[in-house]
Amino acid sequence: MSKTRITRFFLCVVAVLSLTLNSTTGYTEDSVVNVYSARKEALILPLLERFKAETGIDFQLVTGKADGLLKRLEIEGEATPADVFITTDVGRLQRAKSANILQALDSEILQSRVPANLRDNDNQWYGMSRRARVIFYSKDRVDPSKLSTYEGLADEQWRNRLCIRSSSNIYNQSLVASLIEHIGVEKTEAWAKGVVTNFSRKPGGGDTNQLEAVAAGQCDITVVNTYYYGRLLNSGDPEKVAVAEKIGIFWPNQDDRGAHVNVSGAGVTKHAKHPGAAKKLLEFLVTPESQNWYAEVNNEYPVVEDAVTSDTLRAFGEFKADEIDLSILGEKNRDALQLMDRAGWQ
Ligand SMILES: [Fe+2]
Known part of the structure; x- marks a missing residue:
């Protein structure tokens, strides 16, 4: 058989097969x-x-x-x-x-x-x-009036008090991408280095683990998606509810661009x-x-x-959301990851 004949033969086989599949499954196109x-x-x-x-x-x-x-x-x-x-x-x-x-x-x-x-x-x-990714704090050890913005997480007052997921987590990559877009690479890199200095432990675990760490006193503030906090609150499990009740929610950047939303x-x-x-x-x-x-x-x-x-x-509560075009965060994903790497954010 010539090449075109072989191609035609296979196309026929595919057509017959797909007809058979459609009739056996009983599905018409839509x-x-x-x-x-x-x-x-x-x-x-x-x-x-x-x-x-x-x-x-x-x-x-x-x-x-x-x-x-x-x-x-x-x-x-x-x-x-x-x-x-x-x-x-x-x-x-x-x-x-x-x-x-x-x-x-x-x-x-x-x-x-x-x-x-x-x-x-x-x-x-x-x-x-x-989904909003915002700051959560220990009600016992943090005065929420000391909190303000994502940028503020690099402040010296949080030295050894911050826990957060690793840089392999895409939620954090998107958050860092938003900072790159809003304040530029240089300031974001300086910020990321400050954040790393403030880590109370090596980054790891999921968002729920960060909330548990705050409740257990391993750190005082963290950044997680709000639905993880809601999940603990509504779990019906007294231990999990107790974890959530030790923690307060803080909406950052309300006086400027708004809280990071994905x-x-x-x-x-x-x-x-x-x-x-x-x-x-x-x-x-x-x-x-x-x-x-x-x-x-x-x-x-x-x-x-x-x-x-x-x-x-x-x-x-009500909050102001950052209305950045989300496509930008996707486009800056690689830049964000490389920046976190340079800053030593594991
Ligand atoms: Fe999630």
Whole structure:
């Protein structure tokens, strides 16, 4: 067989196979949506079930670690079954865009409901929930009037009193990227060195571990995402509640740019086989009901204006959020990581 004949033969085989697959699964083009989610099953499955009940569109869900799923999408290429990729942090959403595994999605609903700074300029990803990364302090050992800004974390008064996650954590990378954008590389590097000097212990562990360390007296202040604090408060476990009750929340930079906010987000994959259903799913995720659900279940802030937040979020108080274009944080991710490395932030 000549090369073109072989190619034609294989194309026929692929066509027949895909017809067979479609008929065995019973799916026509838009009656199913396949989702790869770096969010835990408990944080997406109930919404998918509600989506199915409302639209009749079935779903397949694969959950996994963010970087692993991204790698899988890259390796699968055109053969990927995934229509939608859900992940946390703009650093990772931007990585997905750079890896060329997403496609632009034009949706009037998404463009009108998701603020411009919380979505990609080329419509390849959209923020689905907001998470604030702010300062938490020991109520026993810290006078909150001594707290002010992220910049202030480098002050000498916090020597050996600060604990925080390592520089491999993307939440911290995005926070540092925001500082680079706001105050420039030089000042951010000097700041990072000050922060490192203030560490009470080698960086490590997750956000919850930092809160536990404050409660246990291993450090006096930390920086974590607010939903981890909400999770402890609402855990129903007296020990965890006791940890949270020893700690206060402080909203930094309220007199200037506002507190650092990041997103979890989603995009339609470049090789989606069900782009219509994928679009419907993303639009469903920004309805007031879905947005309220994120607030109630995971204490995350809505991206839309008309969603009601949870009692827990209301108790955290109103705050001014940094409205920086989040794409910038993704673009500066490498700079942030290199800067943290130079500053000795392990
Ligand atoms: Fe998290």
